[in-house]
Amino acid sequence: MLKQRFGIHHFASSNKDIRFFTRFASYDHLMRFWALIEPFLPTMISVQQNIDTTPSTHSLQPIDEFFLFLNFLALGSKQQDLADQYGVHQSSVIQIITTWSNFLFTVLGSIRIWIPENQIHKNLPRDFEDYPDTTVIIDSIELRCQCPSSPLLQSEVSSFYKCRCTLKGLIGIAPHGPVTFISRLHTGSISDEQITRESGLLALLKPGMAVMVDGGFPIDDIVPCKIYRPEFLSGGPQMPVGEVRKTEAIARLRVHVECLVRRVKEHKLFDSEIPLGVFGIVNQLYTVACLLTNYENAL
Incomplete structure (x- = not known):
């Protein structure tokens, strides 16, 4: 039951926790960013992993998948630790991280950041x-x-x-x-x-x-x-x-x-030794982390 409750809304009343788990300044900042990307969710392409076919304990709502992805960036969490926290299989964690890195790379990358x-x-x-x-x-x-x-x-x-x-x-x-x-x-x-x-x-x-x-x-x-x-x-x-x-x-x-x-x-994934296991998506992860700095404190 504790694992099932672990997710974004569990920390909605604590901006300190939101900052710790996501690097966003507050729950309000995070929700406003979510409102920007949520309309694009139907375009998301789920990346299927052939690592393990064991079914997940349960699936996550999109907003909690997003929260898990931010935990991975912000804390540099091990994939097995995230699987235990969220009550899903490790193969699902890998799939979520890959899918969300590609999705945010595409959505945020489509916005021109070079300023006239x-x-x-x-x-x-x-x-x-x-x-x-x-x-x-x-x-x-x-x-x-x-x-x-x-x-x-x-x-x-x-x-x-x-x-x-x-x-x-x-x-x-x-x-x-x-x-x-x-x-x-x-x-x-x-x-x-x-x-x-x-x-x-x-x-x-x-x-x-x-x-x-x-x-x-x-x-x-x-x-x-x-x-x-x-x-x-x-x-x-x-x-x-x-x-x-x-x-x-x-x-x-x-x-x-x-x-x-x-x-x-401050996204601890990049303040520690990047594992070889994410080299296939390291450019997406890095670009998303850089782009998120434009939203984490100012929305």
């Missing part, structure tokens, strides 16, 4: 007054993953800087905060320049725009627009006072995208 320049300027925060042509603040994000058994694949996902197996993506936000660009994940060995080339970002940038990047992001020769970055000297002449202030200002503004990376990793 005039809208960015209209919502430009006062902090960016000295950099009014900033269109996007970008950063790379590295996610730890299980190392494959193949030595060749291990070399592909090994990060040169972090000496471990990782997946790497490029993410961008508008100056006023929302996520406006998400690349697919690449193996951790890819360089920042190469991931920028392959991400599709260059096709969105125009000469009148500016992109804000980290001090070590070497994309000057490939972007068609202005670049703002904090400059750091090591062992050279002292930086002029004006350049010091500019560097400090840009570094402060870049904190916004660094905060976003932390928010993505």
